[in-house]
Amino acid sequence: MNKIKFLEFIFNKDDSTISIVLHLWAVILLIISFFIIRWLLKKFLKTRPFIKRYVTPVKIKYGIGGAEIEYNITCNYQNIEIAHRMYIELITRKAAIEIDKDKDVIVEVYNSWYSLFQITRDELKKISGEFLYQNKTSESVINLLTDILNKGLRPHLTEYQAKFRKWYDAEIKMESNQSLSPQEIQKKYPDFEKLMESMLNVNAILIEYSKQLKKITNGA
Numbered sequence: 001m002n003k004i005k006f007l008e009f010i011f012n013k014d015d016s017t018i019s020i021v022l023h024l025w026a027v028i029l030l031i032i033s034f035f036i037i038r039w040l041l042k043k044f045l046k047t048r049p050f051i052k053r054y055v056t057p058v059k060i061k062y063g064i065g066g067a068e069i070e071y072n073i074t075c076n077y078q079n080i081e082i083a084h085r086m087y088i089e090l091i092t093r094k095a096a097i098e099i100d101k102d103k104d105v106i107v108e109v110y111n112s113w114y115s116l117f118q119i120t121r122d123e124l125k126k127i128s129g130e131f132l133y134q135n136k137t138s139e140s141v142i143n144l145l146t147d148i149l150n151k152g153l154r155p156h157l158t159e160y161q162a163k164f165r166k167w168y169d170a171e172i173k174m175e176s177n178q179s180l181s182p183q184e185i186q187k188k189y190p191d192f193e194k195l196m197e198s199m200l201n202v203n204a205i206l207i208e209y210s211k212q213l214k215k216i217t218n219g220a
Contacts, residue, residue, distance in 0.1 A: 096210035
Protein backbone atom coordinates (compact mmCIF):
# COMPACT_ATOMS: atom_id res chain seq x y z
CA MET A 1 0.00 0.00 0.00
CA ASN A 2 1.31 3.40 -0.98
CA LYS A 3 1.64 5.85 1.92
CA ILE A 4 1.52 9.63 1.76
CA LYS A 5 3.84 11.39 4.16
CA PHE A 6 2.94 14.85 5.42
CA LEU A 7 5.60 15.54 8.02
CA GLU A 8 8.92 13.88 8.77
CA PHE A 9 11.37 14.30 11.60
CA ILE A 10 14.89 13.24 10.58
CA PHE A 11 17.63 12.79 13.17
CA ASN A 12 21.22 12.94 11.85
CA LYS A 13 23.50 10.85 14.08
CA ASP A 14 26.65 12.28 12.54
CA ASP A 15 26.11 15.86 13.74
CA SER A 16 23.20 15.25 16.18
CA THR A 17 20.81 17.50 14.30
CA ILE A 18 17.08 17.17 13.75
CA SER A 19 15.45 18.13 10.47
CA ILE A 20 11.74 18.64 9.86
CA VAL A 21 10.53 17.93 6.36
CA LEU A 22 7.14 19.35 5.41
CA HIS A 23 5.76 17.56 2.37
CA LEU A 24 3.69 19.09 -0.38
CA TRP A 25 0.49 17.43 0.85
CA ALA A 26 0.95 19.04 4.26
CA VAL A 27 1.39 22.47 2.68
CA ILE A 28 -1.78 22.01 0.61
CA LEU A 29 -3.71 20.79 3.66
CA LEU A 30 -2.59 23.78 5.73
CA ILE A 31 -3.63 26.21 2.97
CA ILE A 32 -7.04 24.57 2.60
CA SER A 33 -7.53 24.55 6.39
CA PHE A 34 -6.60 28.23 6.57
CA PHE A 35 -9.26 29.22 4.01
CA ILE A 36 -11.92 27.00 5.61
CA ILE A 37 -11.29 28.50 9.07
CA ARG A 38 -11.26 31.99 7.60
CA TRP A 39 -14.61 31.35 5.88
CA LEU A 40 -16.16 29.96 9.07
CA LEU A 41 -14.96 32.95 11.10
CA LYS A 42 -16.44 35.40 8.60
CA LYS A 43 -19.75 33.56 8.65
CA PHE A 44 -19.81 33.57 12.46
CA LEU A 45 -18.92 37.24 12.73
CA LYS A 46 -21.62 38.22 10.23
CA THR A 47 -24.31 36.49 12.29
CA ARG A 48 -23.09 37.82 15.65
CA PRO A 49 -25.24 40.73 16.89
CA PHE A 50 -22.59 43.42 17.00
CA ILE A 51 -23.62 46.75 18.36
CA LYS A 52 -22.38 50.07 17.17
CA ARG A 53 -21.14 52.11 20.12
CA TYR A 54 -22.78 55.48 20.33
CA VAL A 55 -23.56 58.04 23.02
CA THR A 56 -27.11 58.71 24.24
CA PRO A 57 -27.67 61.93 26.22
CA VAL A 58 -29.86 61.27 29.27
CA LYS A 59 -31.31 64.25 31.14
CA ILE A 60 -32.85 64.08 34.62
CA LYS A 61 -34.14 66.97 36.72
CA TYR A 62 -34.05 66.37 40.48
CA GLY A 63 -36.54 68.22 42.63
CA ILE A 64 -38.79 71.20 42.02
CA GLY A 65 -36.67 74.00 40.62
CA GLY A 66 -33.60 71.78 40.64
CA ALA A 67 -30.96 71.78 37.96
CA GLU A 68 -31.21 69.35 35.08
CA ILE A 69 -28.25 66.97 34.92
CA GLU A 70 -27.11 65.40 31.67
CA TYR A 71 -25.45 61.99 31.49
CA ASN A 72 -23.76 60.99 28.25
CA ILE A 73 -24.28 57.23 28.25
CA THR A 74 -22.11 55.11 25.96
CA CYS A 75 -24.41 52.42 24.60
CA ASN A 76 -22.36 49.27 24.72
CA TYR A 77 -23.52 45.79 25.75
CA GLN A 78 -22.80 46.31 29.45
CA ASN A 79 -24.63 49.62 29.76
CA ILE A 80 -27.62 48.46 27.70
CA GLU A 81 -27.99 45.37 29.89
CA ILE A 82 -27.88 47.50 33.05
CA ALA A 83 -30.40 49.97 31.62
CA HIS A 84 -32.74 47.15 30.53
CA ARG A 85 -32.68 45.44 33.95
CA MET A 86 -33.37 48.71 35.76
CA TYR A 87 -36.13 49.64 33.29
CA ILE A 88 -37.92 46.35 33.96
CA GLU A 89 -37.62 46.89 37.72
CA LEU A 90 -39.13 50.37 37.42
CA ILE A 91 -42.12 49.51 35.23
CA THR A 92 -43.06 46.38 37.18
CA ARG A 93 -43.32 48.04 40.59
CA LYS A 94 -44.85 51.20 42.06
CA ALA A 95 -41.98 53.38 40.93
CA ALA A 96 -42.41 54.37 37.28
CA ILE A 97 -46.19 53.96 37.50
CA GLU A 98 -48.06 57.17 38.28
CA ILE A 99 -49.18 57.39 41.90
CA ASP A 100 -52.85 57.99 42.68
CA LYS A 101 -52.95 59.80 46.03
CA ASP A 102 -56.58 58.76 46.60
CA LYS A 103 -56.08 55.05 45.90
CA ASP A 104 -52.45 54.10 46.53
CA VAL A 105 -51.24 53.13 49.98
CA ILE A 106 -48.15 55.11 51.02
CA VAL A 107 -46.48 52.27 52.94
CA GLU A 108 -46.78 50.02 49.88
CA VAL A 109 -45.14 52.69 47.74
CA TYR A 110 -42.36 52.99 50.32
CA ASN A 111 -41.87 49.21 50.28
CA SER A 112 -41.54 49.31 46.50
CA TRP A 113 -39.07 52.19 46.64
CA TYR A 114 -37.03 50.41 49.29
CA SER A 115 -36.81 47.33 47.04
CA LEU A 116 -35.78 49.54 44.13
CA PHE A 117 -33.11 51.14 46.32
CA GLN A 118 -31.71 47.71 47.21
CA ILE A 119 -31.83 46.43 43.63
CA THR A 120 -30.06 49.52 42.32
CA ARG A 121 -27.29 49.13 44.87
CA ASP A 122 -26.96 45.44 43.97
CA GLU A 123 -26.78 46.38 40.28
CA LEU A 124 -23.94 48.78 41.01
CA LYS A 125 -22.08 46.14 43.03
CA LYS A 126 -22.34 43.64 40.15
CA ILE A 127 -20.05 45.75 37.97
CA SER A 128 -16.67 44.08 38.34
CA GLY A 129 -13.43 45.86 39.11
CA GLU A 130 -11.89 44.26 36.04
CA PHE A 131 -14.56 45.77 33.81
CA LEU A 132 -14.21 49.19 35.42
CA TYR A 133 -10.45 49.08 34.97
CA GLN A 134 -10.59 48.05 31.32
CA ASN A 135 -13.67 49.97 30.28
CA LYS A 136 -14.33 53.55 31.39
CA THR A 137 -17.60 53.80 29.45
CA SER A 138 -19.73 52.73 32.43
CA GLU A 139 -18.79 55.78 34.49
CA SER A 140 -21.81 57.81 33.28
CA VAL A 141 -24.35 55.03 33.83
CA ILE A 142 -22.92 54.47 37.33
CA ASN A 143 -23.33 58.19 38.03
CA LEU A 144 -26.92 58.03 36.77
CA LEU A 145 -27.85 55.09 39.00
CA THR A 146 -26.10 56.64 42.00
CA ASP A 147 -27.78 60.01 41.54
CA ILE A 148 -31.21 58.41 41.27
CA LEU A 149 -30.60 56.97 44.73
CA ASN A 150 -28.91 59.95 46.36
CA LYS A 151 -30.69 62.83 44.63
CA GLY A 152 -33.96 61.21 43.63
CA LEU A 153 -35.03 58.77 46.37
CA ARG A 154 -32.92 59.46 49.44
CA PRO A 155 -33.99 63.08 50.22
CA HIS A 156 -37.68 62.16 50.40
CA LEU A 157 -37.14 58.91 52.27
CA THR A 158 -34.87 60.62 54.81
CA GLU A 159 -37.37 63.39 55.49
CA TYR A 160 -40.67 61.52 55.47
CA GLN A 161 -40.49 57.73 55.56
CA ALA A 162 -39.51 56.99 59.17
CA LYS A 163 -41.87 59.61 60.64
CA PHE A 164 -44.79 58.48 58.52
CA ARG A 165 -44.27 54.76 59.19
CA LYS A 166 -44.10 55.37 62.95
CA TRP A 167 -47.29 57.42 62.86
CA TYR A 168 -49.10 54.99 60.55
CA ASP A 169 -48.15 51.90 62.57
CA ALA A 170 -49.71 53.52 65.63
CA GLU A 171 -52.82 54.74 63.79
CA ILE A 172 -53.83 51.41 62.24
CA LYS A 173 -53.91 49.85 65.73
CA MET A 174 -56.25 52.46 67.13
CA GLU A 175 -59.81 51.33 67.80
CA SER A 176 -61.24 54.45 66.19
CA ASN A 177 -59.58 53.59 62.86
CA GLN A 178 -60.63 49.95 62.57
CA SER A 179 -63.48 50.77 60.21
CA LEU A 180 -61.31 52.97 57.97
CA SER A 181 -59.37 51.90 54.89
CA PRO A 182 -55.58 52.41 54.74
CA GLN A 183 -56.18 55.26 52.27
CA GLU A 184 -58.54 56.97 54.69
CA ILE A 185 -56.18 56.54 57.61
CA GLN A 186 -53.13 57.93 55.79
CA LYS A 187 -55.03 61.09 54.86
CA LYS A 188 -55.25 61.90 58.57
CA TYR A 189 -51.47 62.32 58.67
CA PRO A 190 -50.74 65.94 59.74
CA ASP A 191 -48.30 66.57 56.84
CA PHE A 192 -50.17 64.43 54.31
CA GLU A 193 -50.38 67.07 51.56
CA LYS A 194 -46.73 68.05 51.94
CA LEU A 195 -45.63 64.41 51.99
CA MET A 196 -47.75 63.59 48.96
CA GLU A 197 -46.44 66.58 47.00
CA SER A 198 -42.87 65.38 47.61
CA MET A 199 -43.82 61.78 46.82
CA LEU A 200 -45.43 62.76 43.51
CA ASN A 201 -42.29 64.70 42.62
CA VAL A 202 -40.13 61.62 43.23
CA ASN A 203 -42.62 59.57 41.25
CA ALA A 204 -42.27 62.00 38.32
CA ILE A 205 -38.47 61.68 38.50
CA LEU A 206 -38.70 57.87 38.41
CA ILE A 207 -41.14 57.95 35.48
CA GLU A 208 -38.74 60.18 33.55
CA TYR A 209 -35.87 57.91 34.62
CA SER A 210 -37.66 54.90 33.10
CA LYS A 211 -38.18 56.81 29.84
CA GLN A 212 -34.49 57.68 29.67
CA LEU A 213 -33.49 54.07 30.36
CA LYS A 214 -35.76 52.97 27.52
CA LYS A 215 -33.94 55.42 25.25
CA ILE A 216 -30.68 53.65 26.09
CA THR A 217 -32.05 50.17 25.45
CA ASN A 218 -33.76 51.22 22.22
CA GLY A 219 -30.79 53.19 20.92
CA ALA A 220 -32.82 56.37 20.63
